[in-house]
Structures are given as structure tokens and as C-alpha cells.
Amino acid sequence: MRTLSISLLLLLPLACTGGDPGDTDASSTTTTTATSTAATETSDPTSTTSTTGTSAEVTDTDAPTTAELTTSTSTTGPVEPTGTTGTSDDNTTGEPVEPPAIHYVGRHDASDPAAIRMGWSGAGAVVRFEGTDLHVNLDDNGRWFTVVVDGEVQPPLATQPGANTYPLVTGLTPGEHTVELYRRTEGSFGVTKLLGFDITGELLAPPPVTRRIQVIGDSISCGYGNEGVSPCNFSAETENHYLTYGAIAARAVGAELHTIAWSGKGMVNNYGDDVFEPMPQIYDRTVAGDKDTLWDHAQWQPDVVVINLGTNDFSTDKDPAENVFVPAYVAFLTHLREVYPDAFILPVAPLLWGNEATMVAGYLQSVVDQRHQAGDLDVAFVDINAMAIGIGCDGHPSVATHAAMGQKLADALGEQLGW
Numbered sequence: 001m002r003t004l005s006i007s008l009l010l011l012l013p014l015a016c017t018g019g020d021p022g023d024t025d026a027s028s029t030t031t032t033t034a035t036s037t038a039a040t041e042t043s044d045p046t047s048t049t050s051t052t053g054t055s056a057e058v059t060d061t062d063a064p065t066t067a068e069l070t071t072s073t074s075t076t077g078p079v080e081p082t083g084t085t086g087t088s089d090d091n092t093t094g095e096p097v098e099p100p101a102i103h104y105v106g107r108h109d110a111s112d113p114a115a116i117r118m119g120w121s122g123a124g125a126v127v128r129f130e131g132t133d134l135h136v137n138l139d140d141n142g143r144w145f146t147v148v149v150d151g152e153v154q155p156p157l158a159t160q161p162g163a164n165t166y167p168l169v170t171g172l173t174p175g176e177h178t179v180e181l182y183r184r185t186e187g188s189f190g191v192t193k194l195l196g197f198d199i200t201g202e203l204l205a206p207p208p209v210t211r212r213i214q215v216i217g218d219s220i221s222c223g224y225g226n227e228g229v230s231p232c233n234f235s236a237e238t239e240n241h242y243l244t245y246g247a248i249a250a251r252a253v254g255a256e257l258h259t260i261a262w263s264g265k266g267m268v269n270n271y272g273d274d275v276f277e278p279m280p281q282i283y284d285r286t287v288a289g290d291k292d293t294l295w296d297h298a299q300w301q302p303d304v305v306v307i308n309l310g311t312n313d314f315s316t317d318k319d320p321a322e323n324v325f326v327p328a329y330v331a332f333l334t335h336l337r338e339v340y341p342d343a344f345i346l347p348v349a350p351l352l353w354g355n356e357a358t359m360v361a362g363y364l365q366s367v368v369d370q371r372h373q374a375g376d377l378d379v380a381f382v383d384i385n386a387m388a389i390g391i392g393c394d395g396h397p398s399v400a401t402h403a404a405m406g407q408k409l410a411d412a413l414g415e416q417l418g419w
Helices: 245-253 321-337 352-372 399-417
Strands: 003-007 031-032 035-037 048-050 102-105 117-119 124-140 144-150 162-169 174-184 194-204 210-216 258-260 305-309 344-347
Touching: 048 321, 102 194, 102 258, 144 162, 162 174, 162 194, 174 344, 245 258, 245 399, 305 321, 305 399, 321 344, 344 352, 344 399
Parallel strands: 003 048, 210 258, 210 305, 305 344
Antiparallel strands: 031 035, 048 194, 102 124, 117 194, 124 162, 124 174, 124 194, 144 174
16 A cells, blocks of 8 residues: 655745755655655555644744645655645646645644644635545644535534544545535634644645635624524534625635634724724734734735624614724725735625614715725625524524525625626
């Protein structure tokens, strides 16, 4: 049996490896920083690929790195890291060829490449491989994950404290498969450390990403209580980001989604008149609960940014005045334009009722008008709220309501971007 061991350390850009992988031959061991890999041939055609094991030392660091986490594999020699572009030219056809890679979705801190840290809703990884089994090594505690195998949603994964190995899928028919793993639970519940994957088979190039959506929001965008049935109190197992309006819309238009959302956050005021760290103050973080990790926006440029904030700002009697809320919103859009010069920016109506909903819609139209006057025409306001179809925990939208909102968002993206 051929055994190929791949360390996450090899998934860093070539410039970070400290050596030239071309200096080794087919019988040698390739070393990248402190971790080595080896490829050994036997007569058994099956193989097991391991991207680090549970014995990997886990160390937190604060400084994020820009990494296109890719590897290329060989049946006769050591695994070789590739550069940050993730492509090479096919010598026969001239077409770009993607090397084997784990594709990480959502903001992630790769400063310790043996323990990829992530915390925002929907963050995770996509693994495409040829084989039969896939396990994931996570250092996590009490969070929930959506697992999708070849497009089919599986029972959710609930993690236990500490570093553990979890089977994502076993006993597949030999052949090509794609497995997706996404956090259902929001960032306020803490950090997930992804230590690696164990693959019975061969790692392949990841599926292509052609469209990118970012959603910025609060508990509604997280999926707070969407799988609960009112009356119910919120708990982690009732929150399912995969069934939020943003995730539903992204799948409908074939886009990858990054969600930057935290329950209770607002543009100016958080829920209950709290003003500590509203969303604009935590938006640039790589990991939701870690103020020392700042995201490099150049790593991932969205085609469209959807902002769903304001519900918490106007949740009590101490609502922000127009001359406070509107300038804060305009300043945030100005920052978004600075970091995403080519994105379409789409503020959406927050979930409010009656005269207050009408008033805040007017505020948001004023925000858009001011951006247009500043010469930024790739901004529009739309209302994607839908009539409630059942109620989730603590008055939040149900899964069915999220589905209706997701369809309205997908329709809006079709109108604005031709999707």
C-alpha cells in the first residue's frame, strides 16, 4: 500500500519553506520548517493521505500570514509545496493546472500552519480527493459543523473538548469525491483549530471558485435559533449558518460565502443600547473573538458585499439619531470600498416593523445616495425581508423564513450583477 503523508506545514507558500524542494530526490525526505513528509511505494494501489495527525503540536500565534494552502503530490517522490498562485501550466495543452490542495473557506489564521484557526460563522474547508474515507483533526469544544459529501448534507458534527479526530465520511465507492466542512456556530462561541485531514486516497485539486459573496450582519446572518421552534431559548445546536439566507443565496448563485456576523452587533448600538465594539470595530478581525488578528483583505476579494445591520441599533427606546446612524454607515461603506475596490456593495433592510422600518429604510437610502454623490455608483439598497414562516428561538427567523429571504437576495443579485 502506498502511504503519502502531507503536513499542513507544506501548505504554506514556497517562499515560507526555507528551502528548495527541488534539492531532494525521489528517495529522500522533504523537510519544511520542523515537519517532514515521505512517500513510499508498495504494490497496493490504495493509499492513505494524512495532512498532519492528532499528535501535531498546537501553538497559537497572533500575526496572520497570507497563504494559498496548496500541495502537489507525486507517486514516485516527495510531496512538493507550490507557490501562492496555485496553478501551473500543462505542458501539453498550455491550460493552467490546479495542484492538489485543501481549500479553506472563510477567514482563517494560518500563522501557525499546523493549527489553522477560524472563528466566523460558515468558516471551514473543502477537500476534493480520489478515495474512500476522510477524517478531520480538530481542536474544538462544543461547536457544531455542517458536513456535505458530494453535494449531500450529512448529519451534523458536534465537537468534544480538545484535539480529536472525527470521521467525516467512510466507505465511499472508490472514485472522486468532494467533502465540505463548515462551522454552524458563530464566533462568540470561540475558536476552532483545524489540525489536518486524514485521507484514504489521493488529494486532488480543489473545485474552482468563480463567484464570491460576503455577508456582514448580526444574529440573523449567523442563523441564531433558526432550527429551533418557538417558544425556545437559544442554544448552540439550534444555530445553523448553512441554512441562513446568505448561505442559501450563495448556493443559489454558485458563489463562495464569507460571513462576518455576531449576534447582538449593530452599526452604532448593539442590542440593549450596548455600545462596546459594534460591528465596524470588529469587522477587520481574522478570528472573530481575537482582536489581535487582522485580516488581509487582499487574500479574498468579494464580488458583492451584503450588509444586514440595524436591527440591534433600533432594538430599544434609545435609537441612534439619523445624524449619528447615517454618517457611521457611510463611513463603514467608505472603508469597505477602500479594501474592496471592485465589489458591488448591497446594504439590505434590517428586520424591523412599521414606522421604524420605513424610517430606517429612508436612512439607508440616504447612505446610498451619499455614496453615489461621492462617485461610488456600485452601491444599492434592497429589502430582502420576507413574511415570517414560523418563528425560531427568541423571535428570530425560522429556516423557512431564511429560505424565503435567501431567494429574495438571490433575485436581487440577479438584478444588480446579472447572476
